[in-house]
Amino acid sequence: MSVDLSVKVSAIRLRNPVLVASGTFGYGEEYADHIDVRKLGGIVTKSISLHPRPGNPPPRIAETPCGMLNAIGLANVGVHRFIEEKLPFLRSLDVPIIVNIACSTVSEYAEVAAILSECDGLAGIEINISCPNVEREGMAFGSDPSTAHTVVAAVRQATHLPVIAKLTPNVTDIVTIAQSVVDAGADAISLINTLVGMSIDINSRRPKLANITGGLSGPAIRPVALALVWKIVRLGTVPVIGVGGITTTEDALEFFIAGATAIQIGTGNFVDPRTPLRIIEELKTFLEEEGLESISELIGSLTIEP
Amino acid sequence: MPIHTCHILSHERLSGDVYRLKFVSEPICRGAQPGQFVHIRADVQSDPLLPRPFSIHDIDREVMGVEILFQVVGSGTRILSSKRKGESIEVLGPLGRGFGVDHERRISVLVAGGIGLAPFPFLIKRLRESGHSVFVLAGWKTVEEIVGLERIESSGASVDVATEDGRRGSCGTVTKLLNTRLRAGDFGSESEIGLYACGPGAMLATVAHMARQYNVPCQVSLEERMACGVGACYGCAVLAADRENACPEYKLVCKDGPVFDMNEVCLK
Ligand SMILES: Cc1cc2nc3c(=O)[nH]c(=O)nc-3n(C[C@H](O)[C@H](O)[C@H](O)COP(=O)(O)OP(=O)(O)OC[C@H]3O[C@@H](n4cnc5c(N)ncnc54)[C@H](O)[C@@H]3O)c2cc1C
Ligand SMILES: Cc1cc2nc3c(=O)[nH]c(=O)nc-3n(C[C@H](O)[C@H](O)[C@H](O)COP(=O)(O)O)c2cc1C
Ligand code: FES
Numbered sequence: 001m002s003v004d005l006s007v008k009v010s011a012i013r014l015r016n017p018v019l020v021a022s023g024t025f026g027y028g029e030e031y032a033d034h035i036d037v038r039k040l041g042g043i044v045t046k047s048i049s050l051h052p053r054p055g056n057p058p059p060r061i062a063e064t065p066c067g068m069l070n071a072i073g074l075a076n077v078g079v080h081r082f083i084e085e086k087l088p089f090l091r092s093l094d095v096p097i098i099v100n101i102a103c104s105t106v107s108e109y110a111e112v113a114a115i116l117s118e119c120d121g122l123a124g125i126e127i128n129i130s131c132p133n134v135e136r137e138g139m140a141f142g143s144d145p146s147t148a149h150t151v152v153a154a155v156r157q158a159t160h161l162p163v164i165a166k167l168t169p170n171v172t173d174i175v176t177i178a179q180s181v182v183d184a185g186a187d188a189i190s191l192i193n194t195l196v197g198m199s200i201d202i203n204s205r206r207p208k209l210a211n212i213t214g215g216l217s218g219p220a221i222r223p224v225a226l227a228l229v230w231k232i233v234r235l236g237t238v239p240v241i242g243v244g245g246i247t248t249t250e251d252a253l254e255f256f257i258a259g260a261t262a263i264q265i266g267t268g269n270f271v272d273p274r275t276p277l278r279i280i281e282e283l284k285t286f287l288e289e290e291g292l293e294s295i296s297e298l299i300g301s302l303t304i305e306p
Numbered sequence: 307m308p309i310h311t312c313h314i315l316s317h318e319r320l321s322g323d324v325y326r327l328k329f330v331s332e333p334i335c336r337g338a339q340p341g342q343f344v345h346i347r348a349d350v351q352s353d354p355l356l357p358r359p360f361s362i363h364d365i366d367r368e369v370m371g372v373e374i375l376f377q378v379v380g381s382g383t384r385i386l387s388s389k390r391k392g393e394s395i396e397v398l399g400p401l402g403r404g405f406g407v408d409h410e411r412r413i414s415v416l417v418a419g420g421i422g423l424a425p426f427p428f429l430i431k432r433l434r435e436s437g438h439s440v441f442v443l444a445g446w447k448t449v450e451e452i453v454g455l456e457r458i459e460s461s462g463a464s465v466d467v468a469t470e471d472g473r474r475g476s477c478g479t480v481t482k483l484l485n486t487r488l489r490a491g492d493f494g495s496e497s498e499i500g501l502y503a504c505g506p507g508a509m510l511a512t513v514a515h516m517a518r519q520y521n522v523p524c525q526v527s528l529e530e531r532m533a534c535g536v537g538a539c540y541g542c543a544v545l546a547a548d549r550e551n552a553c554p555e556y557k558l559v560c561k562d563g564p565v566f567d568m569n570e571v572c573l574k
Binding site: 025063 | 309347354355401436483531533538539542553554555556
């Protein structure tokens with residue numbers, strides 16, 4: 001008997017619940033020589049903006065205990081070149097493709113979403129609302145319930161595709177943000193994006209990143225991600241995709257038990273590009289050993305009563 | 307090539323903090339070009355988390371061996387230095403764009419600063435196979451730091467050493483030595499010379515400056531902090547050479563490099 005790993009994240013059907021996270025898997029082609037990308041549950045692309053972005057000056061990354069800091073600066077080819085140069089390969093894979101979008105104004109978000117809606121073969125749009133809002137002194141869209149609502153509502157208006165709102169953990173109350181993006185029409189929520197962090201070279205007394213601060217990812221953030229996923233799952237509104245520090249099958253199982261419908265692997269791809277495929281295989285084994293027929297039986301099975 | 311587990315064939319300490327490690331990998335041995343690198347994880351622990359990049363030092367087709375020459379500078383290289391013969395490491399590669407062999411210019415001058423010598427034995431082999439005459443200029447701060455030179459000396463290249471403490475070879479930096487040799491016309495006709503350089507950023511900038519002065523092409527091997535090693539994370543960016551437009555442009559060391567033509571990138 002083969003176990004059933006398929007899940008549905010709102011209208012998005014996934015053959016298995018293991019996706020690769022935005023910004024850690026380029027446009028899919030970069031890893032195609034190294035793993036069988038067709039076996040992935042889905043690919044979330046690097047954040048795409050309306051116009052190409054060069055990104056931040058180097059150094060852009062620094063390693064920290066059980067994690068890493070990055071300040072890539074959303075370097076990307078822009079939506080038009082994405083469609084021309086990157087999408088044909090992604091589409092040829094027969095894997096659900098979710099395009100992550102990141103912009104600096106609400107109207108740009110809507111415009112990019114509308115442009116992408118004209119393309120065939122996309123499974124959904126993930127909105128990165130952690131980016132600075134140039135119309136509001138660079139405050140992140142996702143750090144305030146009303147701007148988060150505005151962005152998600154604008155994208156919702158602009159597209160028929162399923163919309164996933166990707167939340168930032170750098171907020172005082174993630175529950176109110178989650179509630180507002182659901183009210184604005186988000187079909188699902190993914191979390192977490194990176195936590196703001198900093199590291200200093202004590203010899204030169206300079207920050208290790210040219211940008212001074214960056215986003216922390218990797219195993220170091222996993223307990224934070226898990227706690228926030230569980231908080232949002234408990235709202236009982238839309239499906240939740242868990243992201244943050246997953247590098248092993250045990251890590252992934254924690255997120256499913258907490259109620260995540262799917263997971264994304266980010267930094268784990270850098271550690272070992274085989275990470276997502278290994279987790280897919282080992283999830284099957286785990287379910288078989290537990291006598292479960294499908295992953296859905298495991299999702300949200302957290303027992304709290306003594 | 308997928309990441310694979312490789313057996314360590316030999317591992318020797320060559321000097322204070324420099325090691326030469328040889329592991330078995332048929333795919334790398336068959337597929338690698340000089341100047342390409344491998345991304346290595348010495349341990350499957352979470353700390354250090356990311357693989358570390360190393361140039362391919364040499365290959366040994368008889369035993370399908372691949373060698374790296376590395377210096378211990380932090381925790382990743384320290385853990386790698388503790389690995390023993392018979393143990394294994396996780397290796398992704400060969401990665402990146404290596405040196406191009408310029409068949410129009412058959413006098414190859416290789417300039418190395420310190421551990422920058424690492425990719426040269428493999429490159430020399432390839433250049434010699436193509437019938438080039440090869441000159442190597444290698445510089446170190448002190449005579450004690452000199453390492454890996456015997457491999458170069460036995461490769462059929464002609465070798466010149468510079469030390470800043472003046473206790474071996476010519477006294478001063480390797481770029482000063484290069485300037486002296488170029489000025490004297492020691493290598494032959496400038497129209498036949500091709501330069502290849504690997505070492506600290508300031509040295510590469512000086513070598514490129516001389517290359518322009520003498521009107522010879524120059525390839526440089528760069529380093530930057532890496533995460534993925536395959537062009538997926540945009541972490542290892544270096545500034546592209548000055549363009550007309552105000553907007554900066556970046557190249558990725560892992561994918562567009564690590565070897566660049568001096569005119570492609572901004573060296574400083
Ligand atoms: C394409 C490429 C080829 C390389 N080839 C060789 C080689 O053949 N032999 C060799 O000894 N080293 C090589 N390096 C450098 C080597 O990767 C670093 O020394 C190593 O990653 C350091 O890891 P660590 O954990 O020991 O040190 P860390 O604790 O990470 O850092 C210690 C110190 O080294 C510096 N450093 C770390 N990584 C890099 C890097 N990627 N580039 C520049 N400085 C760095 C840090 O700023 C810090 O000061 C290469 C780097 C690249 C990008
Ligand atoms: C190098 C790097 C680049 C990233 N780029 C993006 C991005 O462009 N858009 C985005 O929404 N998230 C981006 N992220 C965040 C990841 O998608 C993910 O949310 C985060 O890293 C936590 O997961 P992890 O610990 O598994 O990496 C990036 C992360 C890293 C490490
Ligand atoms: S290391 Fe990831 S793009 Fe170069």
